Amino acid sequence: MLRFSLLLFRWLLIIQLFTLNVRAEPAAEQVIPLGEFSKATLANWEAVTFEGETQYSWQELDGETVLQAKSQASASGYLIKQSIDLEKFPYLNWRWRVEKALPALAETQKAGDDYAARIYVIVSGRWFFWQTKTLNYVWSSRPVKGQHWPNAYAPDNARMLAVRDSTDELHVWYQEKRNVLRDLQAWLGEDIKQIDGLAIMSDSDDSQRQTIVYYGDIYFSAE
Numbered sequence: 001m002l003r004f005s006l007l008l009f010r011w012l013l014i015i016q017l018f019t020l021n022v023r024a025e026p027a028a029e030q031v032i033p034l035g036e037f038s039k040a041t042l043a044n045w046e047a048v049t050f051e052g053e054t055q056y057s058w059q060e061l062d063g064e065t066v067l068q069a070k071s072q073a074s075a076s077g078y079l080i081k082q083s084i085d086l087e088k089f090p091y092l093n094w095r096w097r098v099e100k101a102l103p104a105l106a107e108t109q110k111a112g113d114d115y116a117a118r119i120y121v122i123v124s125g126r127w128f129f130w131q132t133k134t135l136n137y138v139w140s141s142r143p144v145k146g147q148h149w150p151n152a153y154a155p156d157n158a159r160m161l162a163v164r165d166s167t168d169e170l171h172v173w174y175q176e177k178r179n180v181l182r183d184l185q186a187w188l189g190e191d192i193k194q195i196d197g198l199a200i201m202s203d204s205d206d207s208q209r210q211t212i213v214y215y216g217d218i219y220f221s222a223e
Contacts, residue, residue, distance in 0.1 A: 035218030077201030095216030
């Protein structure tokens, strides 16, 4: 029961962090950079720890600086508060690469709520924090690419969407592009015009396993 309370707090903490002080998007841009990891910077990002600490470090890989995440039975990540007008910048772009994958987990259950890599967008409920929603783009440990399901701990507030899964290769970079406006509409049944932030996390606290992942640059684009 205590562990359940602590892990439920994971989602409540994310929700409450987005009630205030969201940064406005820059004007007159075609691309909005959020994670400029190739510059070895986490400027404007905040560390958030839930269960142990996933180790994040800068690494040189294929002649480029990238962010490595090494999770050993831990769950922590980084988030950035940034408003994005999805009507102008609907596309979320990022690169990721899994070096050490998790075994197949029952991800719809609390005991299997771990992901080698996840990038999630946050729609703040402001003072009505219970209305905050998070859409998680995940690298699943099962062969479920394209599928989605409610998060085991916060089914009303968080949705998991498998962009990559166990059928994808390890040690290979994948460039992703998602229409967040369309994905949110498909989930919530309404047009969400703005998001209020983004987070990354590699976690393995429920399964008590290890995973190693690399994250490349993250940005929103108009097309």
